[in-house]
Amino acid sequence: MTRQRGTVEDSETGATALGSTDRLFDFFGRHRSVAIMAAMLLVAIALPLIVLAPPFSGFNTQGVWIDNFNGAGIYVLLALGLNVVVGLAGLLDLGYAAFFAIGAYTYGLLASSFYGIHVPFWPMLIVGALVAALFGIALGAPTLRLRGDYLAIVTLGFGEIVPVVFTNSDALTNGTNGISGVDRPSLPGIIFGASNPVPFYVTMVVMLTIVLILLYRLQDSRLGRAWMAIREDELAAASSGVNTITTKLLAFALGATTSGLAGVFAASRLVFVSPDQFGFTVSFTILAMVVLGGMGNIWGVAIGAFVVFIVQSVVLKQLTNFLQPLNIPFLSSIDFLQYQFLLFGIALVAMMLLRPEGLFPSSRRRRELHTAQGDDLSSPQESAEPLT
Amino acid sequence: MTATAQAAPAVPETPDDVLIARSITKQFGGLVALRNIEFVIPRRAIVSLIGPNGAGKTTFFNVIAGLIPPTSGSIELSGMRLIAPARRAWLEPLLWFAPPLLVLLIGILVSGGNIQLVALWGLLALLLATLILPTAMARPAWYESFIRRLGIFRSARPNDIVRSGVGRTFQNIRLFHNMTALENVLVGMHLKLRSTPVDAVLSTPRHRAEEEEARVRAARYLELAGLRGRDDELARNLPYGDQRRLEIARALACEPVLLLLDEPTAGMNPRETGEITALIGRLRTELGLTVLLIEHDMRVVMGISDRITVLDQGERIAEGTPEEIRRNPRVIEAYLGKPPS
Ligand SMILES: Nc1ncnc2c1ncn2[C@@H]1O[C@H](COP(=O)(O)OP(=O)(O)OP(=O)(O)O)[C@@H](O)[C@H]1O
Ligand SMILES: [Mg+2]
Numbered sequence: 001m002t003r004q005r006g007t008v009e010d011s012e013t014g015a016t017a018l019g020s021t022d023r024l025f026d027f028f029g030r031h032r033s034v035a036i037m038a039a040m041l042l043v044a045i046a047l048p049l050i051v052l053a054p055p056f057s058g059f060n061t062q063g064v065w066i067d068n069f070n071g072a073g074i075y076v077l078l079a080l081g082l083n084v085v086v087g088l089a090g091l092l093d094l095g096y097a098a099f100f101a102i103g104a105y106t107y108g109l110l111a112s113s114f115y116g117i118h119v120p121f122w123p124m125l126i127v128g129a130l131v132a133a134l135f136g137i138a139l140g141a142p143t144l145r146l147r148g149d150y151l152a153i154v155t156l157g158f159g160e161i162v163p164v165v166f167t168n169s170d171a172l173t174n175g176t177n178g179i180s181g182v183d184r185p186s187l188p189g190i191i192f193g194a195s196n197p198v199p200f201y202v203t204m205v206v207m208l209t210i211v212l213i214l215l216y217r218l219q220d221s222r223l224g225r226a227w228m229a230i231r232e233d234e235l236a237a238a239s240s241g242v243n244t245i246t247t248k249l250l251a252f253a254l255g256a257t258t259s260g261l262a263g264v265f266a267a268s269r270l271v272f273v274s275p276d277q278f279g280f281t282v283s284f285t286i287l288a289m290v291v292l293g294g295m296g297n298i299w300g301v302a303i304g305a306f307v308v309f310i311v312q313s314v315v316l317k318q319l320t321n322f323l324q325p326l327n328i329p330f331l332s333s334i335d336f337l338q339y340q341f342l343l344f345g346i347a348l349v350a351m352m353l354l355r356p357e358g359l360f361p362s363s364r365r366r367r368e369l370h371t372a373q374g375d376d377l378s379s380p381q382e383s384a385e386p387l388t
Numbered sequence: 389m390t391a392t393a394q395a396a397p398a399v400p401e402t403p404d405d406v407l408i409a410r411s412i413t414k415q416f417g418g419l420v421a422l423r424n425i426e427f428v429i430p431r432r433a434i435v436s437l438i439g440p441n442g443a444g445k446t447t448f449f450n451v452i453a454g455l456i457p458p459t460s461g462s463i464e465l466s467g468m469r470l471i472a473p474a475r476r477a478w479l480e481p482l483l484w485f486a487p488p489l490l491v492l493l494i495g496i497l498v499s500g501g502n503i504q505l506v507a508l509w510g511l512l513a514l515l516l517a518t519l520i521l522p523t524a525m526a527r528p529a530w531y532e533s534f535i536r537r538l539g540i541f542r543s544a545r546p547n548d549i550v551r552s553g554v555g556r557t558f559q560n561i562r563l564f565h566n567m568t569a570l571e572n573v574l575v576g577m578h579l580k581l582r583s584t585p586v587d588a589v590l591s592t593p594r595h596r597a598e599e600e601e602a603r604v605r606a607a608r609y610l611e612l613a614g615l616r617g618r619d620d621e622l623a624r625n626l627p628y629g630d631q632r633r634l635e636i637a638r639a640l641a642c643e644p645v646l647l648l649l650d651e652p653t654a655g656m657n658p659r660e661t662g663e664i665t666a667l668i669g670r671l672r673t674e675l676g677l678t679v680l681l682i683e684h685d686m687r688v689v690m691g692i693s694d695r696i697t698v699l700d701q702g703e704r705i706a707e708g709t710p711e712e713i714r715r716n717p718r719v720i721e722a723y724l725g726k727p728p729s
Contacts, residue, residue: 222583
C-alpha cells in the first residue's frame with residue numbers, strides 16, 4: 001500500500017518536473033490538427049520574412065518570392081497526393097500529372113471566355129477535385145489487377161494519353177494553343193493578381209493546412225492501415241478482410257483529388273492552361289519529390305517538394321546569374337537551368353546510394369533500414385525459416 | 389468436454405458443420421493437387437490435415453480461403469455456399485457495358501453530327517461507366533445480392549470468406565513487415581471496425597472511441613498469442629517464433645468461427661511448440677473456435693486433434709481419430725514407404 005502511494009507520488013513529481021517545452025510537445029502530440037495549424041501559420045509568416053534577408057533578398061523581390069512559393073505550394077499539394085498512392089498504398093503511378101491536367105482543364109473550360117462560362121473559383125475548387133477523383137477511379141479501375149512494373153507502365157500510358165487528348169480535341173479544348181484568359185479567383189475587396197500574389201499565397205496555405213490535417217487523419221485510420229497493408233502484402237491484406245479493390249480505388253481517388261485541387265489553383269494563378277504543362281517531366285518531378293522527401297512521410301514529402309521546387313526555379317537561375325560575371329573558366333559559362341534534370345538525376349542517384357530512405361524518412365522506414373544494417377549476417381531468424 | 393462429444397464421426401454431415409467441402413478437385417496444368425476431396429468440419433472441433441510434402445494440404449487451405457479457385461467442387465461455410473462453379477457469368481459484363489453503350493448510341497443518334505454534343509454524351513457515357521465498373525469490381529454487398537437475384541453466381545473473394553468467419557495463417561509467414569505488431573492486428577480487425585473514411589477525416593467522437601477501443605482489443609489479442617509488450621515493434625524485427633504468434637493474433641482479430649493454421653509450429657523449438665499447442669487448445673475452450681490444422685509434428689497432431697484427415701498426392705487416403713490414423717497401414721506406408729516384403 002505504502003509502496004503504491006510512493007510510486008504515485010513519484011510519477012506526480014515527474015509530471016510537474018516536465019519542462020514547458022515538453023508540455024507543449026505533449027499537447028501537440030495529442031492535438032495534432034492544432035499542431036499542424038500552428039506549424040503552417042508559423043511557416044507561412046516566416047517564409048515571406050526570411051526572403052527579406054540576404055542572400056535571399058538579392059535573388060528576387062519579396063513579391064516574386066511569394067509568387068514562387070505559390071508555385072512551390074502547387075507541387076507540395078501534388079507530392080502529398082502522390083504520396084498517398086505511392087508511399088502509402090505502394091502503387092507506382094508514373095502518370096500522375098494526368099489528374100493535375102484534368103483539374104486545370106476543368107477550371108480552364110468552365111471559368112474562361114473560351115465557352116463563355118464563368119463559374120467562380122471557390123466552388124470550382126471542389127468541382128475540379130471531384131472531376132479529378134472520378135477520373136482517378138476511372139483510370140484506376142483497369143489497373144487494379146496489375147502489380148509493380150505493369151501498373152507503372154499502364155499509368156505511364158495514361159499520363160501520356162491525357163495531354164494528347166487535350167492537344168488533339170481542337171474543337172473542345174483549343175488544342176496546342178491551350179486556353180488563355182482563365183478567370184482569377186475573386187473575393188469582395190481582394191484582388192488576386194500577378195502583381196499581388198499574397199491572396200493566392202493565403203489561399204494556398206489554407207488549402208495545404210486542410211489537406212495535411214486530412215491526410216494525417218486518414219493515414220492513422222482503418223483506411224490508412226489498409227493502404228499500408230496492401231503495400232506490404234496484398235494477399236495477406238485480402239486474407240485479413242481488406243477489400244483490396246475498394247481500398248486501391250480510394251487511394252487513386254484521393255491522390256487525384258489533391259491533384260485536381262492543385263490543377264484548379266495552377267490554372268487560375270497562370271490564367272492559362274495548355275497541354276504542354278502536364279508532360280511526363282511533371283509526373284517524374286513529382287515522383288522524384290516524393291522519393292527525395294521520404295516516401296510515406298507526409299511532412300518529409302511536403303518539405304522535399306518545397307525544396308526541390310525552390311532549387312529548380314530559383315536557386316539554379318541565381319547560381320547561373322551569380323557565376324556568369326565572375327569569369328571563372330568553364331563554371332561561368334554553364335546555364336544551370338538547362339541542366340536541371342541532369343542535376344536532379346544526380347541527386348536521385350546519390351540519394352539512393354547514400355540515404356535510400358529519403359531526406360526525411362518516416363520513423364517506420366528509418367527503423368526498418370537501421371535494423372537491417374545492424375544485424376546483417378548474424379540474424380538467426382532467416383536461417384530458421386523453413387523453405388516448405 | 390462438449391467438444392470431444394461433438395466430434396463424433398466427421399464424415400456424415402450434420403447441420404452444425406462449420407465447413408463442408410464437396411468433391412474438391414484442383415489441377416495445376418497436368419498436376420492434380422487435389423482429387424475429389426470430401427471434407428467436413430464439425431463445430432468446435434480441432435481437425436488436422438496431415439500428409440507428406442506436396443500432398444496438397446496448403447492448396448486445400450488456399451481453396452477454402454478463396455485464394456485459389458477449385459477446378460471443380462464446392463465449399464459451404466456455416467450453411468452458405470461460398471465457393472462453387474460460376475453460373476451465368478456471361479451476363480455480368482452485359483450489365484456493366486450495356487448502359488454506357490446505350491447512352492453513347494442515343495447520344496450519337498440525337499446530336500445529328502454536332503461533334504460537341506456527341507462529346508458531351510460521350511462524357512456522360514464515360515461517367516456512367518466510371519460509376520458502374522469500379523462498383524462491380526468492388527462488389528459491395530448490395531451489388532452481390534442484386535446479381536444473385538439475376539441468377540448470377542461467382543465464388544466469394546478472400547475478404548468475403550473472412551467476413552463469413554474464416555481466419556487463416558500462412559505456411560510462409562506473410563506479415564505486414566513494416567507495420568508494428570499492434571497495427572498488424574488492427575488490420576486483422578478491419579472488418580470488425582465500422583468507422584468510414586469520412587468519420588476519420590472529421591475525427592468524429594464515434595471514430596475516436598472506436599479507434600481507442602480497437603487498440604485495447606488488439607493489445608488483448610497480442611497478449612493472448614503470447615506477445616504482451618511487443619505492441620510497438622515492427623513485425624520484421626520480431627524473432628521468428630513471435631512472427632508466427634503474430635500471424636495467429638492477426639487471424640484471431642478477424643473473430644473467425646473457423647481458424648485455419650498452416651504449420652503453426654514449423655521451425656519452433658519444443659518449448660515453443662508446447663506453448664502453441666496449448667494456445668490452440670485454449671482457442672477452442674475459451675473462444676469456442678473450430679480449428680483446421682496442418683501440422684508435420686506428430687506429437688502435436690496426435691495430442692490435440694479430434695479427427696485427422698490424411699492426404700497423399702492429392703487424395704484423401706484416411707480419415708479418423710488419432711488412434712485409428714496411427715494404426716492405419718496406408719498412412720504408415722505413405723509416411724514410411726512400402727515395407728519390404
Ligand atoms: N500455384 C501453384 N502452381 C502450380 N503448382 C502448384 C501451385 N501450388 C501448389 N502446387 C503444387 O501442388 C502440389 C501440392 O502443393 P501443396 O503446397 O498444397 O503441398 P503441401 O501438402 O502443403 O506440402 P508441404 O507439406 O510441403 O507444405 C505440389 O506438387 C505443388 O508443387
Ligand atoms: Mg504446405
